[in-house]
């Protein structure tokens with residue numbers, strides 16, 4: 343079973359993805375973007391949030407949900423430090439301090455068993471032998487939607503940090519009472535895509551065979567879906583949320599469940615919900631596959647949470663989770 347999510351959200355005054363600080367100026371990520379106007383194709387620069395940033399925001403609730411389901415999660419992933427089993431030092435915990443196995447299959451199996459986050463999110467072990475486990479989920483950058491891209495804005499905002507004025511004369515020379523700094527904020531309607539291959543969870547990428555029992559695999563799939571729902575519902579993605587929590591919210595959402603890989607139409611395009619539905623109808627007919635499509639605002643789905651709850655019921659019925 344393959345899940346695909348397309349989502350649009352409005353973010354007013356956000357600093358979700360800062361890329362560099364020069365002096366007292368923090369710069370927002372910006373990327374080249376194609377727009378068409380008056381029969382001309384142009385490239386403009388727009389604010390963006392990287393896939394790495396959203397990936398991090400997904401794996402944090404994944405560690406939390408996995409632990410809530412009594413699954414094994416390594417110390418660093420529990421802390422939200424996703425260095426993963428990149429070498430012998432970081433992989434050691436998964437083997438309880440024993441020598442690491444020499445066979446790639448045994449190494450992968452040991453790591454996957456001991457950490458749900460590394461099972462779902464993949465890892466790259468650069469030891470001998472090197473092992474690459476591809477992530478079961480894929481995520482795009484969040485980019486302004488096409489119709490709105492030219493209106494998306496980046497603007498520096500002035501802020502000041504004040505020191506206490508009391509006893510100022512006693513302080514060392516050069517201690518500033520006030521420091522001004524600029525944070526470049528973005529405002530846009532963003533869209534991004536998130537895919538999740540449920541069938542890759544708990545399976546060896548090397549042998550294609552299950553590494554865990556079917557019950558454990560179901561439990562990990564549940565954690566993988568719940569953490570996606572949690573990320574969308576909580577809006578806990580991106581940086582600087584403590585003082586620049588974006589105002590706005592989810593404008594539209596499409597969630598699909600298919601037997602084979604299928605990606606929703608990109609939410610940067612208008613009518614992406616209808617196009618996704620049309621494409622799915624064709625796939626369902628031509629390949630005789632059962633496809634599910636949950637669209638916010640349709641079939642009684644009033645909130646994003648409704649879409650996830652429908653999906654979870656469906657997957658339960660199918661014995662997938």
Ligand SMILES: [Zn+2]
Pocket residue numbers: 415416417418419420426427457459460
């Ligand atoms: Zn881990």
